[in-house]
Amino acid sequence: MQRLKTRPQFQAALAGGTVSRTAHFALHRLSLVQPEDTSLAQTEKNGPAPSSEQALFGLFDVWLGAMVPKRWARRAVTRNAIKRQIYNVSEHFVDRLPVAAHVVRLRTTFDRKQFISATSEPLKLAVREELLQLFERAVRQEVRS
Known part of the structure; x- marks a missing residue:
């Protein structure tokens, strides 16, 4: 699992849409597509350019980010504890999550x-x-889709 680090990565994942919600959290997902082989023959062809969202994620893997705004968790200790919980719980689901960029937002x-x-x-x-x-x-929800 890769971690989201830059603001554009977070913005792209948030724009992907909400896939799950609870009383305090929302999970956003931007699906990633498998990059095509970039051999010499491929580069000579003129084809569609990769989407800007796709270019943000260099690896075809599960990406995860945690957003815990100061608005909802005033103390830094609380924000950090919640982020640790997000990353720890997500480790149990990494093999069941689709290849996509995910953001868990408080x-x-x-x-x-x-x-x-x-x-x-x-x-x-x-x-x-x-x-x-x-x-x-x-x-x-992913299994039903």
Whole structure:
């Protein structure tokens, strides 16, 4: 699994559309197509240029990025803990996810009255359970497609 690093990569993946949603998270996906063989014979032909989105992702692999806006998680400790959970949970689904660029986006805040500590175990557990639901729904939707 590759990680999204640049702003254009994140923007392209977000533009791909939402494939799964939970109460706090959304999963966006931009499908990638297998690049054709670039042999000498191929380069002499005039063909369609690769899409700009495709050019952002050098490898034909599963790409993942995590967006945890400060608007929804004020403390850096909380943002980092949520991002770690996103990457850890996604490792369990890497073989079941399609070759595409994925972005997991936090779309609303976790109640600070319920989760008082910035990195409490109940918060980590709640985030993990919801991420498992998010990825399960995305995988199930992919199987139906």
